[in-house]
Amino acid sequence: MKTKLSLVTKGLVIVLFLSLASNINAQKSNLKKINITNFQVMKQQNKVVIEWSTDRTSQTNYFEVQKSTDGKNFKVVAYVLGADPSQPECDCFGCFDKITGKAEGCFYRLKHVNTNGNFQFSEVKMLALK
Numbered sequence: 001m002k003t004k005l006s007l008v009t010k011g012l013v014i015v016l017f018l019s020l021a022s023n024i025n026a027q028k029s030n031l032k033k034i035n036i037t038n039f040q041v042m043k044q045q046n047k048v049v050i051e052w053s054t055d056r057t058s059q060t061n062y063f064e065v066q067k068s069t070d071g072k073n074f075k076v077v078a079y080v081l082g083a084d085p086s087q088p089e090c091d092c093f094g095c096f097d098k099i100t101g102k103a104e105g106c107f108y109r110l111k112h113v114n115t116n117g118n119f120q121f122s123e124v125k126m127l128a129l130k
Contacts, residue, residue: 034060034112034120038092041108041125043099048127050078050108051094064111065095071107071124104130 035055042049050065060082066074078095097108106129110122 034114036110036112036122039110039122039125041127043127043129046099048097048099048106048108049094050097051092052110052122053092054083054112055091059115061113061115061117063093064113065097066109066111067097068107068109068124069101069103069105071126074107074109099129104128 037053037055039052040050042051054060062082063080064076065078065080067077068074077097080093080095083091083093097106105126107124107126109124111119112122113119
């Protein structure tokens with residue numbers, strides 16, 4: 001009897017887990033994507049200037065600016081806070097990154113994180129350094 005009860009308990013846990021996982025996926029698919037516009041990456045002297053703007057259709061908590069030397073493995077180089085909701089005209093963002101090493105080029109992308117903790121990635125921009 002104990003064995004049957006533990007099997008039923010394990011089955012119930014699996015069903016609950018699958019139910020929660022499908023609810024999370026349904027919530028993510030209903031997210032309204034933010035429209036990132038004017039995403040630019042430019043070299044200026046010994047730094048990289050990264051600028052972008054948004055259409056303000058969703059609440060932004062923050063952005064992660066991510067960098068890669070191979071276009072596949074990205075690391076965070078900066079965090080940029082979202083705009084103040086009391087200032088609707090403020091929708092432009094930017095940051096700097098140092099040029100280091102002997103890389104011939106770098107790839108940059110943005111990770112937008114909204115106030116609910118959901119996120120999406122921007123397109124990837126490549127910058128030739130030499």
